[in-house]
Amino acid sequence: MIARHSSICCGFAAVLALGALAGSADPIDSPPQGPSLPTVWDTSHNAFGRVLPNAKPTDAERMHDGKRVFVRTWRPAGEGPALVDGLGPLFNAESCVSCHFKDGRGGPRATPQPTPLLVFRLDPGAEAHGWGEQLQDRAVGQAPEGRITINQRMILGQYADGTGFQLREPVYRVLGTKNQPRLSPRVPPTLVGIGLLESIAEATITSWADPEDRDGDGISGRARWLTSDTGRRLGRFGWKASQPSLDRQVAAALAEDMGITSIHRPGAAGETEIAETEITETEITEPEITAADFALLIDYLRLLAPPARRQGTETTVVQGERLFESIGCAACHRPRLITAAANKIAGPAALAEQTIEPYTDLLLHDLGEGLADDNIGEAGVETGEWRTAPLWGLGLMQTVNGGLYLLHDGRARSFEEAILWHGGEAQSARQHFLQLEEDERTALIAFLETL
Numbered sequence: 001m002i003a004r005h006s007s008i009c010c011g012f013a014a015v016l017a018l019g020a021l022a023g024s025a026d027p028i029d030s031p032p033q034g035p036s037l038p039t040v041w042d043t044s045h046n047a048f049g050r051v052l053p054n055a056k057p058t059d060a061e062r063m064h065d066g067k068r069v070f071v072r073t074w075r076p077a078g079e080g081p082a083l084v085d086g087l088g089p090l091f092n093a094e095s096c097v098s099c100h101f102k103d104g105r106g107g108p109r110a111t112p113q114p115t116p117l118l119v120f121r122l123d124p125g126a127e128a129h130g131w132g133e134q135l136q137d138r139a140v141g142q143a144p145e146g147r148i149t150i151n152q153r154m155i156l157g158q159y160a161d162g163t164g165f166q167l168r169e170p171v172y173r174v175l176g177t178k179n180q181p182r183l184s185p186r187v188p189p190t191l192v193g194i195g196l197l198e199s200i201a202e203a204t205i206t207s208w209a210d211p212e213d214r215d216g217d218g219i220s221g222r223a224r225w226l227t228s229d230t231g232r233r234l235g236r237f238g239w240k241a242s243q244p245s246l247d248r249q250v251a252a253a254l255a256e257d258m259g260i261t262s263i264h265r266p267g268a269a270g271e272t273e274i275a276e277t278e279i280t281e282t283e284i285t286e287p288e289i290t291a292a293d294f295a296l297l298i299d300y301l302r303l304l305a306p307p308a309r310r311q312g313t314e315t316t317v318v319q320g321e322r323l324f325e326s327i328g329c330a331a332c333h334r335p336r337l338i339t340a341a342a343n344k345i346a347g348p349a350a351l352a353e354q355t356i357e358p359y360t361d362l363l364l365h366d367l368g369e370g371l372a373d374d375n376i377g378e379a380g381v382e383t384g385e386w387r388t389a390p391l392w393g394l395g396l397m398q399t400v401n402g403g404l405y406l407l408h409d410g411r412a413r414s415f416e417e418a419i420l421w422h423g424g425e426a427q428s429a430r431q432h433f434l435q436l437e438e439d440e441r442t443a444l445i446a447f448l449e450t451l
């Protein structure tokens with residue numbers, strides 16, 4: 001099912017991506033906000049592909065070049081110029097943009113019911129199937145690892161005022177195997193402002209952590225520490241904060257999602273380890289993506305601007321923003337912060353000391369059983385733990401991606417559903433939401449739509 005969708009999606013994505021390339025050269029519409037936020041006013045379907053307004057012209061040029069790598073369709077090794085292509089043997093999609101549709105979220109799949117494009121992470125038990133960390137549903141020269149079916153379970157509930165609501169819980173199965181692996185479904189996240197998130201000082205994020213809940217507010221929040229040869233670093237990318245930097249995140253994406261080797265990941269999905277004696281010099285020095293293209297891809301991501309907020313002064317929106325604070329949403333979805341100094345960040349100076357409004361603390365929170373995945377495999381993170389999702393740009397997802405696919409597996413079709421799935425540390429915020437009057441709920445959602 002996913003494979004069939006992917007090919008529909010990718011052809012479509014390639015066409016629109018070219019539109020976005022042209023779009024990025026358009027003049028920027030009148031920005032309604034003060035110059036202090038590095039946002040771009042664009043309410044069109046190109047809203048997520050804009051360059052940071054304070055980027056230097058040379059940075060903007062590199063971003064333009066980087067976009068070509070981002071939208072590029074990779075072919076299997078041997079079909080293209082030698083050592084330039086290298087898709088597969090196992091993969092999920094043949095370009096970055098086919099999953100991060102217009103720099104946004106995995107778009108709808110063309111099945112009878114629109115469902116989001118998903119990637120399935122696997123636990124180590126899956127090795128018994130000969131599978132790695134991720135289920136690859138496409139392949140060249142060999143069979144794909146598996147296909148997934150999704151069934152929905154309906155859950156009914158009620159607000160305090162008696163209004164009913166309906167949630168749908170997805171149930172995933174790998175087709176054609178009795179021995180079901182444990183799955184952790186993940187929808188491709190929106191990439192706006194991702195370089196700014198990379199530029200937040202570790203100390204800023206850890207200052208919000210309260211793993212033992214010493215202040216007794218029911219919200220703990222903990223930093224995800226990842227250790228490597230270069231030392232201990234804070235995890236901040238991916239739905240479970242699995243990667244510490246854009247370099248590492250993109251190397252993982254290339255290897256796991258596309259089967260492409262890079263300087264940071266010499267092995268990719270389905271590629272057998274090459275015995276030492278067989279390694280030729282070319283194989284050591286030439287990864288499938290060149291170091292120059294890899295660097296362009298990183299620059300591209302780093303310079304993606306967050307969109308400017310819209311209709312910020314309407315009364316309902318102001319009321320909604322107050323409710324967001326007062327019922328406890330802002331305790332995790334931190335509205336405002338400042339990025340680190342220029343000498344402390346990896347990217348260009350445009351990312352330093354910026355006041356940003358990402359609505360996240362980048363910490364892990366336990367959101368309870370309802371959202372827990374089935375993956376006991378990812379070391380150092382519990383099944384119910386998720387990184388607070390940044391909320392910036394969500395109000396434009398409908399425009400850019402043609403649908404709302406909220407939460408880590410895109411199960412929520414509306415802001416309301418997304419909130420109602422919150423539990424665990426967010427249980428109190430959810431309870432408060434259930435107690436709100438209808439006009440207050442409308443106001444809170446009107447506020448989220450301006451982000």
Ligand code: HEC
Nearest residue numbers: 092093095096099119186187188189237238239240253257
């Ligand atoms: C098959 C679909 C797929 C492809 C292809 C893909 N990604 Fe992703 N991407 C994802 C998913 C799913 C996640 C979330 C991963 C997780 O939760 O661990 C993700 C996460 C990311 C993130 C982190 C976002 C965040 O908010 O933390 C970045 C950056 C990223 N991808 C960039 C890329 C780039 C660059 C490429 C091309 C080299 C690429 N991706 C290709 C599916 C994909």
Ligand code: HEC
Nearest residue numbers: 328329332365371386387388389406407408418425426429
């Ligand atoms: C205890 C921390 C916490 C609190 C409190 C909290 N959230 Fe969240 N929120 C999260 C985490 C973690 C996720 C990601 C969960 C997932 O994807 O499974 C999330 C996801 C979301 C999403 C979906 C984002 C996306 O990219 O799909 C929305 C919308 C949202 N929260 C809104 C709210 C609102 C509104 C409130 C207040 C009623 C709230 N949250 C309270 C931690 C919190």
